Amino acid sequence: MVNGQRLRAMIRKEFIHLVRDWRSLALAIAIPLLLLALFAYALNMDLKQVPTAVIDHSRTPHSRALISALDGSGYFNLCCSLRTLDEVEAAMRRREILIALVIEQDLADRLLSRQPARVQLIIDGSDANTGRLALNYAQSLLWLFNPQLGVDGVRVEPGMAAQPLQLAARAWYNQGLVSTYNIVPGIIAIVMVVIASMLASVTVAREWETGTMEQLISTPVQRLELTLGKAIPLYVVGLTDVLVAAGLGQQLFDVPLRGQPALVLLVASVFLIGVLFYGLVLSIVLKKQVVANQLALITGFLPTLILSGFVFTIANMPLPIRLLTYLFPARYFIAMLRSIYLKGVGLEMVLIHFALLSFYAALMVALANRALKLRLD
């Protein structure tokens, strides 16, 4: 079915297109770097040196210990000590502080008499995300400091003191440390989807638009030669990107690869074939570069970003949306990659996901070849 000489000719031609259109290629290579940097730094849930004020009405060893625990954590920077709430408000308006800790006079008494004690946290709500994060951090710190301490109306019942484990279990407050671990597998998926939508979705449509397709189909070229000839160079670019992303993850962010590198490549290859041919299907069916490109972004890139479990946890989604996520191959891919990366599992542990992904890839290859017509009507 496939003539080697013709396939090689197609591949060579597509490589030349890629190299001569160096802007698109540079973009395709630069995107993993950019995304990695963007997500690793910007999506970082870590808090550092939040400017914090303290009003200490208690002035006891207890209150000082609490303050130094906060200060010593590295998350908070105690920049000023204030006396009244008016001063706190003024400082917050000047954006000098983001958070203020108010310690009541009776703190020591209550702690000593084993009564529930309270401190007040005042947070600049205008920066909701940082504020919430800071609140969570502070809360956890205070609980760690003394489980009897209630914060901001969150009363800790006496019984809680006997269950400090519950606090330790909520390790997601430490997400800053773990997030890059989860990001690298996600980035690898995103990168491949971007390549598929940026490069694959336009490649056949461009030939229709410029009129080269009419000439091409007047030659003995076969469908499989045409689709493979277009997919293979993009596959090479995609796999290069995977290596770049994985390498950078390891070098820059110390993301460990606990599983087998070959397994990562295998899984990535299958996923890549699926998304590349999905891009080709769009390109073949729509015959217009702009439309195919847009549709590839909307139906490929966005779901991969939102519905794959990369950024948003699937378990937290409402049921209809959760069911929807099963339709997107990135879900299986990212789940597999995380298992391979972080748990170091072998293929046998992710077999179902792998089978689903392979099915998707095979389906797309078949669809692309079915949709491609070597005639004008």
Next chain:
Amino acid sequence: MTGDWAIRARGLHKAFAGVDAVAGLNLHIAPGTLYGLIGPDGAGKSTTLRLLAGLLRPDRGEAAIAGFDSLKQAERVKQHMAYMSQRFALYPDLSVDENVHFYADLYGMPREQRLKRTDQLLDFSALRPFRRRRAGQLSGGMKQKLQLICALIHTPEVLLLDEPTNGVDPVSRRDFWRILQQLVAEGITILVSTAYLDEAECCSCIGLLHQGRLVREGTPREVVERSGLQLVSVRGVDPSRLAKMLRQHLDPGQIHLFGDRVRVSCADPAELMLRMGNWLPAGTEMVEDRPRLEDVFLALQQAPRDERLLAQVATGVTRRQGDAVVTRQLSRAFGRFTAVDRLDLRVPYGEIFGFLGPNGAGKSTTIRMLCGLLPPTSGCGSVAGYDLQRDGERIKQHIGYMSQRFSLYEDLRVAENIDFYGGIYGLSGKALSARRDWALELSGLGARRDELTASLAGGWRQRLALACAILHAPSVVFLDEPTSGADPASRRLFWDIIRELADHGVTLFVSTHYMEEAEYCDRVALIFRGAMVASGSCRELKQRYGQGRLVTSGGVVLPDGEVEPTMEEVFVTLLEQESLRDG
């Protein structure tokens, strides 16, 4: 190989959206024939070629190439033929060599054989010096030759070419046809569609397609003779006035103003000459002329001259005196490349000025400067009284410009396009609605005003584009290759409109590749490599440069039996001289 035919169609039918494109076509083309398929826009030429090439599935009937069915044996057909589509279909980012090798691989050519064949073809087409150049950077003529080479790389038995010389300058066009003739001599069968009938005259057999059917077939000479059409050429001092006079006395459809003569078609020349002698002014020459394929073609199409339409072409134009366009030492450089080199022009109001030159000679650059779109690097000039250097914006308001590429919005309706251009030129309310009606009338699209522009065929689009360009009744109009790719009837109407405008004092500055169209101009200037090579009326140029040339087809027989050269021959002579001078 295939017996008595290389290309065959039997009862071929193809309809698009219920409209017949090809309706019961029968074709039998013998091996080694150079067959020209001619016909107006939308006659079904491209569809026929695509059906033969197996790129379209016929509704009924069958097509066959080199002994194989185009549909059922598509694989075999593709091995034995080559098809060249109308659009430039090579990869602009690949070099000449890369494009050729790509196609050689697709046809499974072994390496050694291919190298030899490539060299041979590159020599043959004089493209060898450019083999490392990207295809996108070749001139129009070279692109077409490259496309032909890619089609020829596997030495096909049958070659299907769809309007291969659209937008190609005369020198390249001549080269191209020379190559085709050589190929036929080698035994290849060629089916070529063309809108240009001077090309069709070079074919050994032609077929005239009309509404998807073959209505005439034979050698060009046979087709002309069988038509029974006769011609009388009338020559006088003022050919334009002469034409008007003839139109009053005779059926206007018979009259065709061409260059310095008026051609009158008739059935009996002797009788006509006798009749005309009664009322033609003294000093008018009459002579029997040889009808050309184009005359037959137009007679068949029976496109009547619309006097009512032409009468209102120039509505709203104010007649002005003096020079519309003046330039002195006008130059434009792009980096180190001089696109236009010290050009001196003087065009009075009411003149049709033909601006001729091969691809890349600097025609478009000059027109862009004159339209205020591109400032000159040195030299000066004025258009409609406004200075080129200082008043670019003002110039734009006082001229009409129709660019080489189709400049209308395809997703807008006909009337919406007109309204858009009206708005740009500051028309609104009653003035706009009056001009809109006028433009619809001029483009002949009154009944189709609510159709999308995308659905219009070539000739209609060009008329609409012209109407939009002169919506504001400018007194200077620039037309950049306005008739490229239009069929003879559309072209003739187009030139009638242009003549009418000129008669009302409008200056028309027209660039064209087609030397035959130079005949419609009052004066022409030939530019080559950015500089003026010659200028004058066609008659002057023919006298000055057309001597001693061997005349091929299309030469017109003069009263004393001397053969007058065509403008194309003058043009080619001049360019060859210039190229020699530059070494």
